[in-house]
Amino acid sequence: EPEVTQTPSHQVTQMGQEVILRCVPISNHLYFYWYRQILGQKVEFLVSFYNNEISEKSEIFDDQFSVERPDGSNFTLKIRSTKLEDSAMYFCASSEEVVPRYFGPGTRLTVT
Amino acid sequence: QKEVEQNSGPLSVPEGAIASLNCTYSDRGSQSFFWYRQYSGKSPELIMFIYSNGDKEDGRFTAQLNKASQYVSLLIRDSQPSDSATYLCAVRGSGYALNFGKGTSLLVTP
Numbered sequence: 001e002p003e004v005t006q007t008p009s010h011q012v013t014q015m016g017q018e019v020i021l022r023c024v025p026i027s028n029h030l031y032f033y034w035y036r037q038i039l040g041q042k043v044e045f046l047v048s049f050y051n052n053e054i055s056e057k058s059e060i061f062d063d064q065f066s067v068e069r070p071d072g073s074n075f076t077l078k079i080r081s082t083k084l085e086d087s088a089m090y091f092c093a094s095s096e097e098v099v100p101r102y103f104g105p106g107t108r109l110t111v112t
Numbered sequence: 113q114k115e116v117e118q119n120s121g122p123l124s125v126p127e128g129a130i131a132s133l134n135c136t137y138s139d140r141g142s143q144s145f146f147w148y149r150q151y152s153g154k155s156p157e158l159i160m161f162i163y164s165n166g167d168k169e170d171g172r173f174t175a176q177l178n179k180a181s182q183y184v185s186l187l188i189r190d191s192q193p194s195d196s197a198t199y200l201c202a203v204r205g206s207g208y209a210l211n212f213g214k215g216t217s218l219l220v221t222p
Contacts, residue, residue, distance in 0.1 A: 033208070042215070043156060043200060048208035056208040091155050098208060099146070103155035 002026040004104035006092050012110045016081050021107045023075040023092030032075045033093040033100045034067065036060075043091070049075065082111045114139040116203050116213035124219045131188040133216050135201030138182070145177055145184045146202040146210060149195075156200055159186070191220045 005024045013019050025032050034046040047057045047067055054067065066078045075094075079086055090107045093100035115138040125131045133147075144163050148156035162168045162175040162184065174187040184203075188195055198215040205211075 031208070035210075043202075043210075043212040045209040045211070050208075058209060099144075099158070099161060100210060101158050103157070106155050 006104035021077045025094030029094040036088040038088040118213035121217040133186040148200040
């Protein structure tokens with residue numbers, strides 16, 4: 001069965017460093033999402049991406065965040081200058097419809 | 113602030129019983145409603161979604177929606193130990209974003 005994959009599974013970085021989280025959505029899916037979950041807290045929406053552009057973003061998704069679909073298969077989330085509070089599990093999701101149906105396994109980001 | 117509220121639990125039910133999970137939401141403009149299951153340390157898995165008032169059944173799962181009361185529930189019939197997980201309620205308005213609740217922890221005891 002097709003699945004969403006994410007790399008790396010765990011990323012440790014120092015405060016102020018840039019990180020890129022990578023996702024390979026299921027092929028032929030049209031809608032892509034990034035969500036995050038701080039340990040012990042709820043899942044939070046970051047951004048949605050459709051037709052090669054951002055379709056919606058949350059207040060969390062400020063100028064430090066960006067997304068790209070550089071080659072038609074990968075979908076990346078970049079955090080330019082990480083903060084301690086960016087430590088969380090980051091989930092990529094993809095779908096054929098406007099429902100985040102398939103989540104990847106997540107990347108655990110630890111900012112020290 | 114648009115809130116999605118769930119009892120954190122844990123909700124404990126014996127194997128074979130019906131588990132009833134509840135969720136309330138504050139935004140009357142919400143249009144679609146979702147239930148995800150999340151095992152510890154794993155990503156959310158979509159169980160089902162509902163758009164209209166009433167019941168929607170899928171196998172052992174039934175979602176119930178009452179927009180007037182701003183209430184959505186998930187019933188799990190014939191609960192199994194493998195159903196033990198955290199169940200996340202999520203709500204969407206007119207856009208793409210899902211607003212999640214904190215989840216209810218379900219424990220099914222053999």
